[in-house]
Amino acid sequence: MVALALKDAGMEVIYTGLHRSIEEILKTALEEDVDVIGMSIYSGAHLSLSKKLMDGLEKRGIADKLVLIGGNIPQKDITALEECGVDGVFPVGSKLDAIIQFIKTKFRERNEKKGV
Amino acid sequence: MKKKESEELEEVVLESGIEVKSVYGPEDVKELNFEEKIGQPGEYPFTRGIHPEMYRKRPWTMRQYSGFGTPKETNERFKWLLQQGQTALNVAFDLPTQLGLDSDDPFAEEEVGRVGMAIDTLEDMEQAFQDIPIERISTSLTINSVASVLLVMYLAVAEKQGISWDQVRGTTQNDILKEYIGRGTWIFPVEPSIRLIGDMVEFCSQNVPKFNPFSVCGYHIRESGATPVQEMAYAFLIAITYIQEVLERGLKIDEFAGRIAFNFDIHGNLWEQVAKFRAGRRLWAGIIKERFGAQNPRSMTLRMIAGGGGGGLTVQQPENNIVRGAYYALISALSGTQTMALCSYDEAYTIPSKKAALISLRTMQILVDEMGLRDTVDPLGGAYYIEWLTNEMEKKIVECMERVESTGGMVKAVQQGHIQREMSHQAYIREKKIQSGEIIKIGVNKYVMVEETADIELHPFNPEVAREKKEKLGEIKARRDGGEVKKALAELEKAARTEDNVMPHLLNAVKSYATLGEITRVFKGIFGEFHEPKGL
Numbered sequence: 189m190v191a192l193a194l195k196d197a198g199m200e201v202i203y204t205g206l207h208r209s210i211e212e213i214l215k216t217a218l219e220e221d222v223d224v225i226g227m228s229i230y231s232g233a234h235l236s237l238s239k240k241l242m243d244g245l246e247k248r249g250i251a252d253k254l255v256l257i258g259g260n261i262p263q264k265d266i267t268a269l270e271e272c273g274v275d276g277v278f279p280v281g282s283k284l285d286a287i288i289q290f291i292k293t294k295f296r297e298r299n300e301k302k303g304v
Numbered sequence: 305m306k307k308k309e310s311e312e313l314e315e316v317v318l319e320s321g322i323e324v325k326s327v328y329g330p331e332d333v334k335e336l337n338f339e340e341k342i343g344q345p346g347e348y349p350f351t352r353g354i355h356p357e358m359y360r361k362r363p364w365t366m367r368q369y370s371g372f373g374t375p376k377e378t379n380e381r382f383k384w385l386l387q388q389g390q391t392a393l394n395v396a397f398d399l400p401t402q403l404g405l406d407s408d409d410p411f412a413e414e415e416v417g418r419v420g421m422a423i424d425t426l427e428d429m430e431q432a433f434q435d436i437p438i439e440r441i442s443t444s445l446t447i448n449s450v451a452s453v454l455l456v457m458y459l460a461v462a463e464k465q466g467i468s469w470d471q472v473r474g475t476t477q478n479d480i481l482k483e484y485i486g487r488g489t490w491i492f493p494v495e496p497s498i499r500l501i502g503d504m505v506e507f508c509s510q511n512v513p514k515f516n517p518f519s520v521c522g523y524h525i526r527e528s529g530a531t532p533v534q535e536m537a538y539a540f541l542i543a544i545t546y547i548q549e550v551l552e553r554g555l556k557i558d559e560f561a562g563r564i565a566f567n568f569d570i571h572g573n574l575w576e577q578v579a580k581f582r583a584g585r586r587l588w589a590g591i592i593k594e595r596f597g598a599q600n601p602r603s604m605t606l607r608m609i610a611g612g613g614g615g616g617l618t619v620q621q622p623e624n625n626i627v628r629g630a631y632y633a634l635i636s637a638l639s640g641t642q643t644m645a646l647c648s649y650d651e652a653y654t655i656p657s658k659k660a661a662l663i664s665l666r667t668m669q670i671l672v673d674e675m676g677l678r679d680t681v682d683p684l685g686g687a688y689y690i691e692w693l694t695n696e697m698e699k700k701i702v703e704c705m706e707r708v709e710s711t712g713g714m715v716k717a718v719q720q721g722h723i724q725r726e727m728s729h730q731a732y733i734r735e736k737k738i739q740s741g742e743i744i745k746i747g748v749n750k751y752v753m754v755e756e757t758a759d760i761e762l763h764p765f766n767p768e769v770a771r772e773k774k775e776k777l778g779e780i781k782a783r784r785d786g787g788e789v790k791k792a793l794a795e796l797e798k799a800a801r802t803e804d805n806v807m808p809h810l811l812n813a814v815k816s817y818a819t820l821g822e823i824t825r826v827f828k829g830i831f832g833e834f835h836e837p838k839g840l
Contacts, residue, residue: 192732205836206488207403209411231399232654232765233414262653280652281619281748283739 190226190258193284199291210237214244217253224291229259235268242273254294258282318576320533322696328688336691341586345640345681347601349589351582351694352682353640354605359678364636365643366668367444367609368661371396371421373769375432378421382436384658388665392474394444394645395432396420396655397454402489404450404824407773417769419655420446424777424821426814429457430464439467443474444519444609449491451478451518452500453823456811459512475516475565478504481542482521484718484834485727486528491824494719496831500806502549507807509560518546519565519609526569527615529731532580533697537704538723539566540588541714547596557596561603568608570632570639571616578684579693581610581639587698610636611645612664617652621747625649630667637677638684644668655763721837777819784817792816793826800830 191203202220204213217225225245229237238257245251254275261269261279269277276290316324336342343349346356355361368390371378382393397420400412406424407416416422421432438461447454455476462472480497483490490497504517522530522539530538543564550560568584570577589604598604612632617625626649636644646664648656656664671677684690708717717723737743744750792813799809813823 189728189732189735192728193736207399231415231418232763233418236414260653279619284735285739 197288210240224254226256234261238269239272320531320700328692332688332692349586351586352685358681363672364641365392366390367392367394367643367645369394369396372655373417375428378432392442397447398422404491406819406821408777422773424819425780425817426457426460429461433461438462439471445476448477448480448483451476452504457814460815469512472512473514475519478518479521482524485723486524490834492831493834498549501546503805503807505550505560516563516565519567521567523567523569529727532576533700533704536584536701545714557598558600558603561592566608568610569613570635571613574635577635578639579697582694583698607642609643610641612647614647618748619652622649624747633667633671637671788816789818797826
């Protein structure tokens, strides 16, 4: 659903499908040279999996990717996710527009910093 | 529903695309032949219900979905639910188990025991059902791609408890086609997966006569974005696919159709749901009788579990979900379900707490004992609107089935990803309508409370589960007879390669304490793996 919304907003989306391992996500991110990585987790394993993803990005020297986490995320875990380097957390019930706006704003800020 | 500035409803169009008038009368059902289209409950075409007396004889079965962590923890929850008056079990497995992975698989890390019970070997099932009177309860195993393995494990447990297989009652969900469409725990490609279902039906019809080898799930298709009409149409097309697979093996329709079960969803418009089930019963009876030539009336009955859909519940103002659950239970009872399960109010967040699970159970018990739902069969039958809407739903379901069948059938539609794409687009459009307020959800886009915080107790996850499970698995592997395991797996591989029924070989494999992962690897080696069709 989020993939469709982003596509509708004019972004190019590579949907990896369900049940991808962190390694597979990192590989796709590198190969496709993406700007944003979005991961949706419903099982409750979001904290440890996000940490793994962030470590993997660091190790591969692509820590500059914008990382969004969605799914079944309790309010109390949002700070912990942000502390481990996740840029945006969008739990179930988030507005699709909010996700689109978040990505657009982040990129505008980045481009301004770069002076583009 | 479109609304003017005033409180007046300008136009009512149901999710299934049916326009509703403000009043119905005899002229709307004047073509309806009572004997032919409605008839008596318990008689063809079963529009009013599949039993003559329905809940007068016995209330619906109450079966809340549960299971988490280690088999021991799950065993304790099972016993507690049975003590509270639940009459059957509905077992949840963790994601690694559903994907055929052992607890020590690197891909399983983080997920062991999270959303259900983790099963590696027969010993886990023995523990999960320890001191539970298997012969007195019916058990639903919510498992799909590896349902064949879990079924033989359950049968082996029964055997060890000294219970003969003809006393074993229950259901394996085992509906792989809907996994590709909605739920997502597939492993093997479509065709070998359907073959495994055929093997199970054949095996059960000969050895476990009271067991339902598959339960076709409109539920998850609806949760993935289907309208109520599509939910029924796709479920029927899936069931027809499995039936054809079994018929090709030389079984007669009446030898197994009476054990086909369905799992349907309830959320949305009350009348549309009731009409959906009444139309569904009539249509299914006709399909089994006319298309497949069944003689036994039991074969023609649409037997179902219908419960409160998670898709209707909201994260916002979670206590409202208790109320929604009660209405869904009411709809389910008015629709003549055989078994009911309700999503608990905290399910948008977490595995149901004991308190939430108990509220769901009590909701159903209150309906049974306080509200008169058992008094008379199909109490809405004969209402002009309901009978008219039942007809309209039936027409729409038939049209939807014909569309898929005329373009190559269900297997092709799933293999190529047509249904999956259609569902995700519909889910997206629905979500946009909710976010714009066109579809009203209380607490989400109407009567929103900004200051609310979700005050819900989350199911504690014990990270020790994975370590404990890994250790236990290591012990079993050291203890078991490695030669026997190897031999059993080789026999299984041989059977899987040919057209032999794999079930007896699977049984030997699990009895040798071969692991779920080892067995799945044998199948993967021969069948390969399913790859999601590309493209959004």
